[in-house]
Amino acid sequence: MKILFSGISKLYGTSRQVRFGSQMDEVKSILNASILVENGRVLAVTSEDISDQADQVINLNGAEVMPGFVDSHTHTVFAVPREEEFVMRLKGASYEEIAAAGGGILNSAQKLRRTSEDELFDAASVRVRNMIAQGTTALEIKSGYGLSVDAEIKMLRVIKKLKESFPITIRATFLGAHAFPKEYKEKTDDYVDLVVKDMLPIIAAEELADHIDVFCERGFFSSDQANRVIEVGAKYGLPSKIHGNQLAVSGGVQVAVRNQSWSVDHLEHCTEVEWNLLKNSFDEDGNGTMPVVLPGVSYYLDLPYAPAREMIDYGLPVVLATDFNPGSSPVHSLQTVQSLACTQMKMTPEEAFNAVTINAARSLRLEDEVGSITVGSRADFLVMNQQNALQRIPYYLGQNLVKEVYIGGVKFDL
Numbered sequence: 104m105k106i107l108f109s110g111i112s113k114l115y116g117t118s119r120q121v122r123f124g125s126q127m128d129e130v131k132s133i134l135n136a137s138i139l140v141e142n143g144r145v146l147a148v149t150s151e152d153i154s155d156q157a158d159q160v161i162n163l164n165g166a167e168v169m170p171g172f173v174d175s176h177t178h179t180v181f182a183v184p185r186e187e188e189f190v191m192r193l194k195g196a197s198y199e200e201i202a203a204a205g206g207g208i209l210n211s212a213q214k215l216r217r218t219s220e221d222e223l224f225d226a227a228s229v230r231v232r233n234m235i236a237q238g239t240t241a242l243e244i245k246s247g248y249g250l251s252v253d254a255e256i257k258m259l260r261v262i263k264k265l266k267e268s269f270p271i272t273i274r275a276t277f278l279g280a281h282a283f284p285k286e287y288k289e290k291t292d293d294y295v296d297l298v299v300k301d302m303l304p305i306i307a308a309e310e311l312a313d314h315i316d317v318f319c320e321r322g323f324f325s326s327d328q329a330n331r332v333i334e335v336g337a338k339y340g341l342p343s344k345i346h347g348n349q350l351a352v353s354g355g356v357q358v359a360v361r362n363q364s365w366s367v368d369h370l371e372h373c374t375e376v377e378w379n380l381l382k383n384s385f386d387e388d389g390n391g392t393m394p395v396v397l398p399g400v401s402y403y404l405d406l407p408y409a410p411a412r413e414m415i416d417y418g419l420p421v422v423l424a425t426d427f428n429p430g431s432s433p434v435h436s437l438q439t440v441q442s443l444a445c446t447q448m449k450m451t452p453e454e455a456f457n458a459v460t461i462n463a464a465r466s467l468r469l470e471d472e473v474g475s476i477t478v479g480s481r482a483d484f485l486v487m488n489q490q491n492a493l494q495r496i497p498y499y500l501g502q503n504l505v506k507e508v509y510i511g512g513v514k515f516d517l
């Protein structure tokens with residue numbers, strides 16, 4: 104059954120090419136376009152009339168269309184929101200004071216341990232639906248609020264169930280090395296042992312994760328500890344992503360490049376030394392460590408933004424993600440993130456668009472599947488409710504410009 108989506112005034116994102124540096128300001132698009140879809144995949148993209156090839160024609164009546172957004176960094180599975188910490192911060196409490204009052208990652212961990220798999224799944228399902236309504240059709244979700252063997256596995260099983268329950272593309276990341284549980288505060292290497300010797304073998308055997316991640320940060324996991332987690336993960340066939348350089352120049356970029364990690368995420372604190380390492384990480388086939396920036400965190404915590412403008416000017420292929428989590432970035436909309444990227448980090452709308460589509464797909468090595476509307480890619484696309492939508496997304500902060508979401512060529516019931 105071949106379905107033709109016709110009457111598209113402008114189709115954005117018609118190239119699978121990862122965008123580096125100045126290329127990020129260009130978005131490939133086709134005017135008066137049609138998309139031919141078969142078995143959930145794009146069979147043809149054209150501005151010619153090919154309605155004779157289709158079994159069914161769906162006329163989109165002059166709407167603009169873009170590929171579904173790719174959110175490459177989220178913590179979507181958590182027990183409950185932490186708005187009380189948000190209010191404490193507004194009233195001037197410091198990170199340490201919030202932690203002392205039982206807040207932070209350990210707060211989420213404690214609550215998650217007491218929440219059942221079904222409850223976690225139900226709560227996360229609502230969030231995933233909300234994300235799809237905002238245009239996200241490919242999503243990475245991390246563990247990391249378990250911090251014990253049982254609770255980490257519980258989280259990853261919830262992510263597995265989300266994969267089976269939603270038609271969108273979901274990838275799971277094992278982030279057992281997110282923080283040190285209280286009982287390991289004085290013996291952090293023992294917790295690293297727990298991650299690599301007790302958690303990893305079970306996770307690998309049950310195939311619960313697609314990648315591994317470490318919070319390589321001042322006061323959290325050292326570069327040596329991060330290297331160890333990543334190296335053992337690699338033995339189990341798990342490619343890595345790193346949380347690094349959020350609170351300080353942490354060595355996270357060095358760990359990521361040394362281990363050929365697929366991405367290093369945060370980068371609020373980095374210099375030309377780190378940009379140069381990242382740039383040199385790319386081989387001639389374009390394999391390298393993608394820099395992922397998370398402006399939601401800077402917005403909520405009132406911290407400096409990652410130097411995305413400088414990194415693009417330096418020639419890097421920047422990615423944007425929500426970092427959706429209950430503590431530092433309760434933002435689930437990549438439309439909002441595009442707006443923050445433009446107003447706070449001086450990215451152009453075109454750069455922000457590429458950073459949440461093809462570049463984001465590349466950071467998950469999924470660029471043949473998602474992030475563009477090209478022959479062979481999944482037919483995951485958004486029908487927009489306005490013209491010039493690419494620029495109006497960052498312009499209309501807080502407005503949802505997505506009218507309809509098609510996943511594998513099938514309209515998702517929003």
Ligand SMILES: [Zn+2]
Pocket residue numbers: 176177178346426
């Ligand atoms: Zn994160």
